[in-house]
Amino acid sequence: MRLLPKQDTFFDMFEKQARTVDQGAQALSALMTDYRDVEEAAYKIKTMEHDADEIAHTIIKKLNTTFVTPFDREDIHALTSAMDDVLDYIENASDRLALYEITEPTEEAVKLVSILVEATTLMVSAVCQLRDMKHPKVIREACVEINRLENQGDQVNRMAIAKLFKMHDSPIEALKWREIYDHIETAIDKCEDVADILESTMLKSG
Amino acid sequence: MRLLPKQDTFFDMFEKQARTVDQGAQALSALMTDYRDVEEAAYKIKTMEHDADEIAHTIIKKLNTTFVTPFDREDIHALTSAMDDVLDYIENASDRLALYEITEPTEEAVKLVSILVEATTLMVSAVCQLRDMKHPKVIREACVEINRLENQGDQVNRMAIAKLFKMHDSPIEALKWREIYDHIETAIDKCEDVADILESTMLKSG
Amino acid sequence: MRLLPKQDTFFDMFEKQARTVDQGAQALSALMTDYRDVEEAAYKIKTMEHDADEIAHTIIKKLNTTFVTPFDREDIHALTSAMDDVLDYIENASDRLALYEITEPTEEAVKLVSILVEATTLMVSAVCQLRDMKHPKVIREACVEINRLENQGDQVNRMAIAKLFKMHDSPIEALKWREIYDHIETAIDKCEDVADILESTMLKSG
Numbered sequence: 001m002r003l004l005p006k007q008d009t010f011f012d013m014f015e016k017q018a019r020t021v022d023q024g025a026q027a028l029s030a031l032m033t034d035y036r037d038v039e040e041a042a043y044k045i046k047t048m049e050h051d052a053d054e055i056a057h058t059i060i061k062k063l064n065t066t067f068v069t070p071f072d073r074e075d076i077h078a079l080t081s082a083m084d085d086v087l088d089y090i091e092n093a094s095d096r097l098a099l100y101e102i103t104e105p106t107e108e109a110v111k112l113v114s115i116l117v118e119a120t121t122l123m124v125s126a127v128c129q130l131r132d133m134k135h136p137k138v139i140r141e142a143c144v145e146i147n148r149l150e151n152q153g154d155q156v157n158r159m160a161i162a163k164l165f166k167m168h169d170s171p172i173e174a175l176k177w178r179e180i181y182d183h184i185e186t187a188i189d190k191c192e193d194v195a196d197i198l199e200s201t202m203l204k205s206g
Numbered sequence: 207m208r209l210l211p212k213q214d215t216f217f218d219m220f221e222k223q224a225r226t227v228d229q230g231a232q233a234l235s236a237l238m239t240d241y242r243d244v245e246e247a248a249y250k251i252k253t254m255e256h257d258a259d260e261i262a263h264t265i266i267k268k269l270n271t272t273f274v275t276p277f278d279r280e281d282i283h284a285l286t287s288a289m290d291d292v293l294d295y296i297e298n299a300s301d302r303l304a305l306y307e308i309t310e311p312t313e314e315a316v317k318l319v320s321i322l323v324e325a326t327t328l329m330v331s332a333v334c335q336l337r338d339m340k341h342p343k344v345i346r347e348a349c350v351e352i353n354r355l356e357n358q359g360d361q362v363n364r365m366a367i368a369k370l371f372k373m374h375d376s377p378i379e380a381l382k383w384r385e386i387y388d389h390i391e392t393a394i395d396k397c398e399d400v401a402d403i404l405e406s407t408m409l410k411s412g
Numbered sequence: 413m414r415l416l417p418k419q420d421t422f423f424d425m426f427e428k429q430a431r432t433v434d435q436g437a438q439a440l441s442a443l444m445t446d447y448r449d450v451e452e453a454a455y456k457i458k459t460m461e462h463d464a465d466e467i468a469h470t471i472i473k474k475l476n477t478t479f480v481t482p483f484d485r486e487d488i489h490a491l492t493s494a495m496d497d498v499l500d501y502i503e504n505a506s507d508r509l510a511l512y513e514i515t516e517p518t519e520e521a522v523k524l525v526s527i528l529v530e531a532t533t534l535m536v537s538a539v540c541q542l543r544d545m546k547h548p549k550v551i552r553e554a555c556v557e558i559n560r561l562e563n564q565g566d567q568v569n570r571m572a573i574a575k576l577f578k579m580h581d582s583p584i585e586a587l588k589w590r591e592i593y594d595h596i597e598t599a600i601d602k603c604e605d606v607a608d609i610l611e612s613t614m615l616k617s618g
Binding site for chain 1: 570573574577579583586587
């Protein structure tokens, strides 16, 4: 056990985890704009999810063997769990596209994924501010903006489900898409959780 | 930051929040018995939900800037969050009635909403006892009664879903109603969460 | 209030609760292999669930009136809640089989329940190690194995839902089974939660 950990390694790992989550979102977005080889794309995203999982485990392990941490232990735990959740839901969405043999994305799915990518990009930039807190405004603004994206995602999802439910002739398709929309929207929600944790961490350290 | 907050303002705000939640339940109940202008009713409930949200934010803000609180900080946080949740689910239910273009309420929806109104009414009277704890029995009895209502809601929901699933000819209608029933039932569940928090707060202070 | 509780009674109650949960899983498994008198089987499982509930309440009550506990209060609370959850989901599954008038179990339901029984059996043997911690390896191995079963359950559930969604002609049946699969899978997930709590308790005490 280390008494004096190199404190920046937590930051290194957070940034690495945030970037992996963002890569997952980008990969899902690439699939949306060029919809083919779905199995392969889903597999690629699954690999990224395993990578992010391993980073999360390393962070938790380090947390359990470190006396002095750069900020509250619970916040470190919450932050890494929330980032893990974002990619879990992204992976769920891409897994279902393959598993349910979806032949083409709906307009609403494309819109939701583009909102998701905006949110993960902002998340990365906010996580990168944790290290030195030189630009707390970046965290503050990312939080406001991710909150706005989350509301937008919720609206798109509501309208998307209402639209699905008007397609009375294919209830199974409605069920499939509904689940996929929910996974994407939950991924966006979890970005908001990350932002909230970053904001409260910043306030405590300020 | 105040060292000596006027302690009663937390109670004022709790009561205001509880009453706003109850108004939302009453508005949903009014819609059930006189089912028209659904969009307008849903909009009205959305406004109430925004009001309750603002009260919750004020409570959290006050909590973060007050040294001495009338009871445990975590309980204040949990209480205001749980009340917020009740109205969120009520708003979800009314939103879906409009969004899914439901033309008339089912018998089971009417029954669930009447159980909900009983629960929010009891919730208000229990929250109003927090201030002076002169009648702890009111809190105790409200808890027992809300628990009974929650079980009753669960039974109505189970039977309602079983009934929906027998209507093999309209699966989309089943999906819509199932979601609406779930929102109403969850609102009742959250009333029970409020009651549980009140009870444990009362036990600690007793 | 007791200053010197007989410490082993917590262990007695944990074991009793674990065994009751396992009996519930066995009863669901018996129903799967000999599918008849569904109402009666569901009622029997409901009774077991009530019994387990009462044990959980007794544990929480003892926890609230005991100064010295054999391990962390939060872990005792988490352990008993997680075991309670396992049987709640088993009861939900059997209740739905009766309520939705399911006439015969699917191959996938049988598979999921057999995974569940493996998990609850391992859970019992791990819980029984808590008392003297003479064989920490049993807990360790049960955790690894339950984790493997949880992954297997997730895979079976995914494939089962994909299969349901190919039966385009009976969406209501798809909805019913999907819900039942989810309850069984969640019961398996909750066994993993129990295992995780046992493992962390063991690590702290070691």
